[in-house]
Amino acid sequence: MPLxxxxxxxxxxxxxxxxxxxxxxxARGGAARAVLIGGDAGVGKTRLLDEVTQGAARDGMxxxxxxxxxxxxxxxxxxxxxxxLGVLASDERFAPVLAGHPVAERLLGGEGSGxxxxxxxxxx
Numbered sequence: 001m002p003l004x005x006x007x008x009x010x011x012x013x014x015x016x017x018x019x020x021x022x023x024x025x026x027a028r029g030g031a032a033r034a035v036l037i038g039g040d041a042g043v044g045k046t047r048l049l050d051e052v053t054q055g056a057a058r059d060g061m062x063x064x065x066x067x068x069x070x071x072x073x074x075x076x077x078x079x080x081x082x083x084x085l086g087v088l089a090s091d092e093r094f095a096p097v098l099a100g101h102p103v104a105e106r107l108l109g110g111e112g113s114g115x116x117x118x119x120x121x122x123x124x
Contacts, residue, residue, distance in 0.1 A: 010051045013044070020052045028061065064088070 010017070020035065027033040037045045053063045064087055066080020085104065088094040098104045 010047060013048055013051075016048055017052065020048075024052070024056055024061070028059075062093075 023033050023035055037049060039045050049065065053065065056063050064084045066083040068080055069076050089098060089104070
């Protein structure tokens with residue numbers, strides 16, 4: 001997914017940006033990091049992450065993003081992981097990492113074999 005470019009500055013998120021910058025520095029130093037952003041619809045979660053991921057990508061970091069979808073009483077809690085692993089599987093740079101984890105291949109499946117569904121069910 002291409003990164004969106006904004007012409008207006010992000011306002012009122014200095015604390016959040018500082019916290020996320022600290023997380024990125026830890027990741028850049030080799031520490032495993034994950035971030036979960038939560039909030040009601042329309043509060044600016046996507047805009048905040050877009051701002052941070054643009055900077056990380058400019059700095060040469062690999063950015064993987066998963067999205068959550070709430071469908072009323074039925075949610076897809078593992079959707080972010082299926083999205084991220086799907087991107088990893090389609091990028092040859094990560095083939096050696098995935099090859100080292102045979103479960104990933106089984107979960108992702110082959111082309112046209114319903115791999116994402118297998119992955120979702122495997123994680124669930």
